[in-house]
Amino acid sequence: MSEILSAPYVLEYTYTRSTGPVVGRFLESLRYEVLEGVKTADGRVLCPPLEYDEAGEPTTDEFVQLRPSGTVKTWSWVPKPRKGHPFDRPFAWALIQIDGADNAMVHAVDAGKAKRMRTGMRVRLRWADEKHGTIRDIACFEPIASYLPSPVHLEYDVNPGKHYSAYLRGLQEGKLIGGRDPVAGKVYVPPRGADPMTGNPTNDYVEVPDVGVLTTFTIIRIPFEGQKLKPPYCFGAIVLDGADSPIYHLISGVPHDEIRMGMRVKAKWKPQDEWETSLENILYFEPTGEPDASFDSYREHL
Amino acid sequence: MRDVAIVSFSQLPSVKAIDATDEPELVQPVTSDAMKQVGLTQDDIGFTCSGSTDYLPGRPFSFVAAVDGLKATPPIRESHVEMDGAFALYEAWVRLMHGDIDTALVFSFGKSSLGSVPDILNLQNDPYYVQPLGLDSISAAALQAQAMIDAGKATERDFAEVVARSRKSAIDNPNAHIKGELSVDEMLEEPYISSPLRKSFCPPVSDSAAAVVLAVGDRAKELVKRPAWIRGIDHRTEPHALGQRDLTTSPSSALAAEKAGLGHGSVDLAELHAPFAHQEIILREAMGLGGDVNINPSGGALSANSLMTAGLIRFGEVASRILSGGARRALAHTTNGVCLQHNLVAILEGE
Numbered sequence: 331m332s333e334i335l336s337a338p339y340v341l342e343y344t345y346t347r348s349t350g351p352v353v354g355r356f357l358e359s360l361r362y363e364v365l366e367g368v369k370t371a372d373g374r375v376l377c378p379p380l381e382y383d384e385a386g387e388p389t390t391d392e393f394v395q396l397r398p399s400g401t402v403k404t405w406s407w408v409p410k411p412r413k414g415h416p417f418d419r420p421f422a423w424a425l426i427q428i429d430g431a432d433n434a435m436v437h438a439v440d441a442g443k444a445k446r447m448r449t450g451m452r453v454r455l456r457w458a459d460e461k462h463g464t465i466r467d468i469a470c471f472e473p474i475a476s477y478l479p480s481p482v483h484l485e486y487d488v489n490p491g492k493h494y495s496a497y498l499r500g501l502q503e504g505k506l507i508g509g510r511d512p513v514a515g516k517v518y519v520p521p522r523g524a525d526p527m528t529g530n531p532t533n534d535y536v537e538v539p540d541v542g543v544l545t546t547f548t549i550i551r552i553p554f555e556g557q558k559l560k561p562p563y564c565f566g567a568i569v570l571d572g573a574d575s576p577i578y579h580l581i582s583g584v585p586h587d588e589i590r591m592g593m594r595v596k597a598k599w600k601p602q603d604e605w606e607t608s609l610e611n612i613l614y615f616e617p618t619g620e621p622d623a624s625f626d627s628y629r630e631h632l
Numbered sequence: 633m634r635d636v637a638i639v640s641f642s643q644l645p646s647v648k649a650i651d652a653t654d655e656p657e658l659v660q661p662v663t664s665d666a667m668k669q670v671g672l673t674q675d676d677i678g679f680t681c682s683g684s685t686d687y688l689p690g691r692p693f694s695f696v697a698a699v700d701g702l703k704a705t706p707p708i709r710e711s712h713v714e715m716d717g718a719f720a721l722y723e724a725w726v727r728l729m730h731g732d733i734d735t736a737l738v739f740s741f742g743k744s745s746l747g748s749v750p751d752i753l754n755l756q757n758d759p760y761y762v763q764p765l766g767l768d769s770i771s772a773a774a775l776q777a778q779a780m781i782d783a784g785k786a787t788e789r790d791f792a793e794v795v796a797r798s799r800k801s802a803i804d805n806p807n808a809h810i811k812g813e814l815s816v817d818e819m820l821e822e823p824y825i826s827s828p829l830r831k832s833f834c835p836p837v838s839d840s841a842a843a844v845v846l847a848v849g850d851r852a853k854e855l856v857k858r859p860a861w862i863r864g865i866d867h868r869t870e871p872h873a874l875g876q877r878d879l880t881t882s883p884s885s886a887l888a889a890e891k892a893g894l895g896h897g898s899v900d901l902a903e904l905h906a907p908f909a910h911q912e913i914i915l916r917e918a919m920g921l922g923g924d925v926n927i928n929p930s931g932g933a934l935s936a937n938s939l940m941t942a943g944l945i946r947f948g949e950v951a952s953r954i955l956s957g958g959a960r961r962a963l964a965h966t967t968n969g970v971c972l973q974h975n976l977v978a979i980l981e982g983e
Contacts, residue, residue, distance in 0.1 A: 333652075334651045334652055336651075339690060341687075341690040347759060347760070349760065353760050353761075357760070376876075378760075378761045378873075378875075380873065383876075384871040384873075384876045384877075403779070403875075404775045404776070404778045404779035404782060404879065405775065405778055406771050406774030406775050406777075406778055406826040406827050406828070406829070407824060407826070407827040408771060408825075408826050408827075409823065409824055409827075410825075412750070412751065412766070412768055413751070414751055414754065414766030414768070415766050415768075416765055416766060423767060423771045423772075423774070423775055423826065424775070425775055425779075425874060425875050425879075427875075433873065433875045433876045434874070434875030434876075435761070435875055436757075436761065436762045436765065436767055436775075436874055436875065437765065438765065444827060449778070449779075449782040464764055465760065465761050465762075465764050465765060466764050466765065
């Protein structure tokens with residue numbers, strides 16, 4: 331055991347500070363969400379204002395109102411804020427040159443992540459909800475994005491056409507419908523207006539089973555806008571038994587490193603009471619456990 | 633101008649915490665040792681001056697208590713600066729110019745282990761515009777380091793190389809706090825404290841104390857064979873507001889070095905008080921210290937950083953090398969304030 335006694339100890343001073351005509355005016359203006367700089371004798375603008383410039387010259391009594399925005403001159407990202415810091419979440423310290431000022435102000439930038447910080451970035455001032463006439467009436471600065479939201483919204487009625495309608499109606503009943511070229515005998519799932527090989531109309535509808543061969547596949551590992559599933563996931567081309575064109579769907583129920591070309595797969599359907607006119611009635615295709623199809627059996631469908 | 637020399641130097645090894653001592657207990661061993669080395673007692677000292685800050689122990693007027701570590705009866709001529717002990721040395725040098733006394737004792741003590749130094753140093757900041765935000769000293773230095781990177785003057789790898797060299801040099805220094813062979817690549821894997829500063833780019837926080845004895849002219853020659861003559865000494869200060877300075881340069885250290893006479897001859901070595909790695913790069917560039925100058929053979933403040941003492945130790949390390957004959961002409965530097973605001977430079981020389 332240590333011989334030396336030790337105890338916690340807090341040092342506090344309840345000092346007040348007089349502010350004077352320059353600093354005082356600046357801090358008072360912050361209460362009203364007004365950001366001001368002071369002019370120096372040689373015509374520069376200091377924000378925050380000082381009584382004297384760096385050459386020791388008294389500044390003037392001329393104040394100018396400034397836009398509450400500026401440019402980051404240097405910065406430091408703080409991943410773990412200290413107790414006395416203005417945020418308890420990661421943030422940046424920065425020297426910020428307010429637009430129209432010739433010096434820079436120390437303050438915090440609430441940027442969310444370090445990646446958004448760079449010297450030269452544009453920031454806007456965020457006012458504190460409650461003002462007390464101190465520098466903390468400026469809550470912080472935040473990044474100004476150099477782009478603006480520009481969404482497009484248009485409304486249409488979609489008409490899938492005769493053949494696709496037949497396909498979708500089939501799906502509503504749990505059936506997979508294809509269109510057959512009556513001459514060449516090829517079956518296209520989903521059905522299309524004509525056999526692209528012969529040009530013949532494919533007006534004969536035939537039902538094919540929900541079982542087939544996985545002819546090729548990819549594993550998606552990168553995120554993208556509008557993605558519905560969390561990567562990684564597998565997407566594959568499936569030639570259903572009796573069909574001559576593939577449909578595309580998720581492959582699941584099997585570890586990714588066991589997925590292979592030629593694997594026999596079967597549709598996993600949603601509960602029947604949720605069926606709609608949509609391929610989403612099938613959740614995904616999963617292995618049947620049957621032996622793989624030989625490459626020659628599907629090579630013409632690749 | 634009278635010729636003033638450092639004739640002795642004593643320091644406590646810098647360590648994480650010297651638990652067993654209050655201020656007089658810290659001071660007494662180094663002041664008595666510095667005087668004993670040259671056969672003096674407090675009665676022989678014309679002027680005593682110390683440097684420290686009360687915010688380190690959190691005890692107002694702790695520097696007054698430190699006088700208890702001296703013999704102050706009959707009453708002594710004594711002064712104190714709320715700065716590093718090197719600035720007390722400067723005051724003592726000025727005092728010796730008066731011509732009525734021939735010796736001075738300078739000491740400083742830094743018990744940094746009691747509080748949170750980065751937070752205490754926020755009290756150096758502007759009380760209206762910066763202090764209320766809580767800008768700790770590491771974050772302030774980080775703003776300067778990032779400005780260095782943005783200006784293309786240094787990279788993080790350059791910072792790490794300064795640290796690696798410093799802590800390697802410190803291996804031979806029994807008084808250094810952090811020492812050893814460090815891998816630059818490993819340092820660059822450390823997480824940021826305040827980007828771009830990682831733990832190794834920052835100084836340790838150490839406890840220590842140091843003292844030197846100054847003597848004038850013939851008195852110095854009586855006391856030691858080879859006095860470390862202060863050929864020139866100069867202190868320059870820059871504006872307080874960080875937003876009104878180019879943080880990537882140090883015009884104050886450039887000017888102080890010029891006024892101290894750096895240009896009048898070559899120097900063998902320089903002890904630079906650069907607590908943060910990037911600050912050494914700024915100081916070297918400002919003072920024009922090239923690759924021929926041995927920088928911080930002691931390991932510098934990156935290896936031992938007791939506040940208010942690390943600067944005086946730079947002077948002591950330089951003086952020791954001159955007193956022992958290991959150096960001919962050398963530069964000692966001390967900084968105080970935020971981001972190298974104050975800079976004190978001296979040129980010391982043997983006979």
